[in-house]
Amino acid sequence: MAEQPLFRRVALLGFGLIGGSIARRARQTGDIAAEIVANARSEATLARVRELGIADRVEADPARAVEGADCVILCAPVGAYAELAQAIAPHLAPGCIVTDVGSTKQSVLRDVGPLLPEGVHFVPAHPLAGTEYSGPDSGFATLFEGRWCLLTPPPGADEAAVEKVAELWRRCGSMVETMEAAHHDRVLAIVSHLPHLIAFTICGTADDLEGESRQQVLQFAASGFRDFTRIAASDPVMWRDVFLNNREALLEMLARFTEDAQAMARAVRWGDAAYIEDKIRRGRIIRRSLIELKQA
Amino acid sequence: MAEQPLFRRVALLGFGLIGGSIARRARQTGDIAAEIVANARSEATLARVRELGIADRVEADPARAVEGADCVILCAPVGAYAELAQAIAPHLAPGCIVTDVGSTKQSVLRDVGPLLPEGVHFVPAHPLAGTEYSGPDSGFATLFEGRWCLLTPPPGADEAAVEKVAELWRRCGSMVETMEAAHHDRVLAIVSHLPHLIAFTICGTADDLEGESRQQVLQFAASGFRDFTRIAASDPVMWRDVFLNNREALLEMLARFTEDAQAMARAVRWGDAAYIEDKIRRGRIIRRSLIELKQA
Numbered sequence: 051m052a053e054q055p056l057f058r059r060v061a062l063l064g065f066g067l068i069g070g071s072i073a074r075r076a077r078q079t080g081d082i083a084a085e086i087v088a089n090a091r092s093e094a095t096l097a098r099v100r101e102l103g104i105a106d107r108v109e110a111d112p113a114r115a116v117e118g119a120d121c122v123i124l125c126a127p128v129g130a131y132a133e134l135a136q137a138i139a140p141h142l143a144p145g146c147i148v149t150d151v152g153s154t155k156q157s158v159l160r161d162v163g164p165l166l167p168e169g170v171h172f173v174p175a176h177p178l179a180g181t182e183y184s185g186p187d188s189g190f191a192t193l194f195e196g197r198w199c200l201l202t203p204p205p206g207a208d209e210a211a212v213e214k215v216a217e218l219w220r221r222c223g224s225m226v227e228t229m230e231a232a233h234h235d236r237v238l239a240i241v242s243h244l245p246h247l248i249a250f251t252i253c254g255t256a257d258d259l260e261g262e263s264r265q266q267v268l269q270f271a272a273s274g275f276r277d278f279t280r281i282a283a284s285d286p287v288m289w290r291d292v293f294l295n296n297r298e299a300l301l302e303m304l305a306r307f308t309e310d311a312q313a314m315a316r317a318v319r320w321g322d323a324a325y326i327e328d329k330i331r332r333g334r335i336i337r338r339s340l341i342e343l344k345q346a
Numbered sequence: 347m348a349e350q351p352l353f354r355r356v357a358l359l360g361f362g363l364i365g366g367s368i369a370r371r372a373r374q375t376g377d378i379a380a381e382i383v384a385n386a387r388s389e390a391t392l393a394r395v396r397e398l399g400i401a402d403r404v405e406a407d408p409a410r411a412v413e414g415a416d417c418v419i420l421c422a423p424v425g426a427y428a429e430l431a432q433a434i435a436p437h438l439a440p441g442c443i444v445t446d447v448g449s450t451k452q453s454v455l456r457d458v459g460p461l462l463p464e465g466v467h468f469v470p471a472h473p474l475a476g477t478e479y480s481g482p483d484s485g486f487a488t489l490f491e492g493r494w495c496l497l498t499p500p501p502g503a504d505e506a507a508v509e510k511v512a513e514l515w516r517r518c519g520s521m522v523e524t525m526e527a528a529h530h531d532r533v534l535a536i537v538s539h540l541p542h543l544i545a546f547t548i549c550g551t552a553d554d555l556e557g558e559s560r561q562q563v564l565q566f567a568a569s570g571f572r573d574f575t576r577i578a579a580s581d582p583v584m585w586r587d588v589f590l591n592n593r594e595a596l597l598e599m600l601a602r603f604t605e606d607a608q609a610m611a612r613a614v615r616w617g618d619a620a621y622i623e624d625k626i627r628r629g630r631i632i633r634r635s636l637i638e639l640k641q642a
Contacts, residue, residue, distance in 0.1 A: 129619075178569050182633075198566060237562045240552055242569035248544060249570075251610055253629035255603045256536055266533045268635050270494060273474050273538035274545075274577050279636055281570050282629035290623045293614045304611050307551045308604065314547055315600050318589045323425075327586045333549035333578035337478075339564050340575055 055084040056218055057147075061119040063112050063134055065090040065099050066285065067180060068151045069125030070189025073104045075222050078191045082221050089115035090186070091126065098186045113141045121218070124150035124162070129291035132161040144169040147211045149218075151177055153238060153288075155202040155231035157295035163204060171211035176200045176234065177224060178242075182283035195223030202231040239299035243292055244307060247300065249282040250289070351380040352514055353443075357415040359408050359430055361386040361395050362581070363476060364447045365421030366485025369400045371518050374487045378517050385411035386482070387422070394482045409437045417514070420446035420458070425587035428457040440465040443507045445514075447473055449534060449584075451498040451527035453591035459500060467507035472496045472530065473520060474538075478579035491519030498527040535595035539588055540603060543596065545578040546585070 060076065060083035062069045069088070076082035088105035089112045090096050100108050109115035116122045116138045124131055131152065142148065148170055152158050158174045166172050179197040181188065199219035203212045216226045229237075256267045256275065267275060293300060317325040356372065356379035358365045365384070372378035384401035385408045386392050396404050405411035412418050412434045420427055427448065438444065444466055448454050454470045462468050475493040477484065495515035499508045512522045525533075552563045552571065563571060589596060613621040 178566055180569075197568065200566075233559075237559055237566060238569065240548075240555065240559070241563050241566045241571045245548070245570035245574050247610060247614075248548070248574075248607065250626050250629040251607045252536075252541065252544070252603055253632040254625050255599070255606050257628055257632055258602070258606075259536065263529075263533055263536070267537050268632075268639050270474055270496075270533060270537045271636050271639075272493065273534065274541035275537045276636060277573055277576055278541050278544075279629070279633040280573055282626075283633040284626075284630075286623050286626040286630065289626050290619055293622055294617055294619060297614055301611055301615060303551070304607065306554070307548055308607065310551045310554075311544070311547045311600065311604065314543060315597055318543075318593055319597060321590055323586055323590060326589055327582050329550050330546050330578075330580075330582040330585050332553050333546040333575070334580075334582065336549040336553055336564075337575045337579040340567050340572060343564055343567075 053081040055081055056214060056221060057083045057121040059083065059085040059087060059119045060121045060123060061087045061089065061115045062105070063089045063115060063122065063124050063138070064126030064130075065095055065186050066125065066184050066288075067188045067193070068177065069123070070104070070186050071191065071193040072123065072125070072222065074189050074191040075194065077104055079221060082218060083121070087115050087119065091130070095186050102186065112137045116141050116146070118143055120146055121214075122146060122148045124148070124152065127288045127291040128152040128154050128157055128295045129287075131158060132165075135162040135165040139165045139167060142167060142170045145171070147171045147173060147214060149173045149175050149215050151175060153242065153292045154295040155234045159202070159204055159231050171208045172204065173207060173212050173215040174202045174231070175215055175219065176202070176238075177219065177222070179224075180284070182280065184285040184288070192223065194219065197224050199224040199226050200234055201226060201228045202234050203228065204231075235296050235299045239296055239303040243296055243300045244303045246281055246284065246289055247293065247304065248307075249278050252278050253282045349377040351377055352510060352517065353379045353417040355379065355381040355383060355415045356417045356419065357383045357385065357411045358401070359385045359411060359418065359420050359434070360422030360426075361391050361482050362421065362480050362584075363484045363489070364473065365419070366400070366482050367487065367489040368419065368421070368485075368518065370485050370487040371490065373400055375517060378514060379417070383411050383415065387426070391482050398482065408433045412437050412442070414439055416442055417510075418442060418444045420444070420448065423581075423584045423587040424448040424450050424453055424591045425583075427454060428461075431458040431461040435461045435463060438463060438466045441467070443467045443469060443510060445469045445471050445511050447471060449538065449588045450591040451530045455498070455500055455527050467504045468500060469503060469508050469511040470498045470527065471511055471515065472498070472534075473515065473518070475520075476580070478576065480581040480584070488519065490515065493520050495520040495522050496530055497522060497524045498530050499524065500527075531592050531595045535592055535599040539592055539596045540599045542577055542580065542585055543589065543600065544603075545574050548574055549578045
């Protein structure tokens with residue numbers, strides 16, 4: 051028998067891959083929310099959520115969506131958080147937990163934290179899960195299973211609220227870890243944001259090649275290029291916001307990477323075989339570590 | 347019933363993933379070679395090929411291996427070709443076809459072409475197939491199925507010889523295309539060599555992070571980093587040689603990529619949201635083209 055729902059009413063602000071997957075999971079298990087209220091910015095998304103019937107209520111106005119909710123989850127691109135927080139703040143019920151699913155966490159503490167009234171608990175979260183698809187149809191109930199969810203509660207956060215958000219993600223099938231927001235942003239910059247920036251960039255570099263070569267890049271993509279494009283199909287607005295909201299850590303990791311790539315270029319130019327071979331061997335070691343950790 | 351073997355005796359110089367896969371394919375189908383002679387540089391590889399029993403004869407001396415062969419396939423790292431060509435040239439039978447499987451083609455024309463005697467046909471080739479594994483045990487008969495093989499015959503190459511090499515690859519299950527060596531090197535630089543250089547480099551950048559962050563890169567690799575490491579596990583000597591033997595095209599593509607990455611960095615630093623979004627949208631278009639071409 052399913053456990054009691056963790057929350058009485060969960061309001062999802064934004065209904066793309068992540069919001070839609072939380073809704074489907076909650077529907078399927080019954081132990082997350084007794085009632086789900088969905089809000090989205092676009093009319094098309096709202097209409098589609100109504101059609102899909104995966105929310106108990108659909109509200110076009112975020113302020114109305116959060117009324118009486120004991121849990122509000124921001125599922126919009128992180129660049130939209132400040133405006134959303136401004137709109138909902140006066141309407142949040144006392145004791146309500148506000149959380150989110152954004153890929154940058156310092157920006158969330160900065161943009162949302164100061165706007166929330168006394169007595170509302172703020173527990174930012176980041177589920178490390180996704181696919182290259184987006185929109186209200188892209189979600190599915192098992193998206194978070196076996197994936198990490200990182201919580202970055204601000205100093206002095208209410209422990210019971212943190213534990214409830216952790217339990218929400220465990221009920222979604224995730225493993226939960228808590229870390230400091232600045233540390234989160236640094237780790238994600240190298241693990242996720244930089245690889246995406248590189249993937250988008252190399253696609254553009256290939257796209258700029260003159261006619262015949264460009265065609266052949268597509269034809270012979272299986273030789274390595276393909277693996278780089280897999281993550282390049284993700285949502286443009288979401289990723290634009292991630293880059294702009296993790297500026298410092300992303301630029302630092304890109305600078306480190308660029309230095310390393312230039313050192314490799316120099317070794318190639320001057321024929322430094324030992325340097326190149328050593329770098330390749332180190333790459334293999336990292337890859338093998340992933341295989342051993344079952345992350346490959 | 348199997349067709350007549352294309353060649354009487356095929357000598358494989360080098361027995362890693364590619365050489366071993368050709369041998370297994372030839373064994374399995376019977377229509378490629380009546381006899382397979384295997385040669386490799388290391389004693390361990392020679393011993394293992396004998397154990398595996400996938401060659402009719404194993405020869406430690408490349409000069410002896412090519413004697414009486416009507417087809418010689420160089421399957422060693424491209425950096426070893428010049429020395430190999432020097433060793434075998436005086437022992438090649440008149441009319442013999444010399445081909446190879448290397449990832450760089452101008453270097454092969456430069457290193458091997460001038461050493462071959464009159465009456466020997468030279469048809470460089472590059473099967474676009476591989477895995478992250480290497481060594482005599484890594485090969486398998488279906489490796490080349492449905493994959494491209496690119497031929498880069500020098501100007502004036504014997505048409506019958508070119509056709510025989512094309513037929514060899516078709517019998518391995520591949521699709522064959524002919525192109526000019528310089529063009530090949532340029533296309534492969536962006537499609538394969540640059541992605542590998544980037545993958546090796548980002549693994550190194552991650553490996554250089556201080557303790558805790560490094561550990562977490564491994565732990566949270568699923569967020570994008572993982573896709574980049576998949577190709578970073580390939581053979582170090584092979585890739586070292588590829589980089590050094592496609593120096594100019596690789597450095598040019600890396601320079602283009604670096605300019606594009608720097609432009610993206612500048613947009614992130616100055617908050618140019620429109621620029622970033624446009625670049626991401628272009629990345630998606632390339633990805634979708636791959637899906638439409640069934641290369642994804």
